[in-house]
Amino acid sequence: EDKVVQSPLSLVVHEGDTVTLNCSYEVTNFRSLLWYKQEKKAPTFLFMLTSSGIEKKSGRLSSILDKKELFSILNITATQTGDSAIYLCAPTNSGTYKYIFGTGTRLKVLA
């Protein structure tokens, strides 16, 4: 059975701090891993990672995948209150066509 574990479950930091969110997975027929940010409504797409060791960046956010050790991290530097959200990771199984979501990390950034 495919599994995804995200850690920590929740995190409280102050503005300007740097945070690292973790996602470990066990997925047969692994294809890619996606990160999403969820505020009040629907999850919004951040990154899709398919290759090991190649960092993807978007502003203060970056992410990297390690296909050998089966994990990914999402880094957020110089955090802002607008980064407060639930961050979800989702590896994909190309055999079952599924995106498998973790329970997420709830990040709260205090002013």
Add this chain to the structure above:
Amino acid sequence: NAGVTQTPKFRVLKTGQSMTLLCAQDMNHEYMYWYRQDPGMGLRLIHYSVGEGTTAKGEVPDGYNVSRLKKQNFLLGLESAAPSQTSVYFCASSYPLGQADSPLHFGNGTRLTVT
């Protein structure tokens, strides 16, 4: 470009009533999914479809049925609602896994309460 549209946005049902949630996408996506989200449980897959006329069960399919008669629409039905089906329901769609650009695109969700 509307993306993924879910209707209704909110609904309150009594136990035993039935309803259908509609999902429509205008991105010509092959794959469509229904998830439910409960506090502390993340997103759990109910049913999904990898093409018009095909559907498959996810991890929590009991009490739900789906249909994909047209490529752009994916319907989720509750035949006899139960309080345990109180949740936020998200529809999502994507290109086939393996294509270069295949992130899931989500609708804005339907908040369903069963009393």
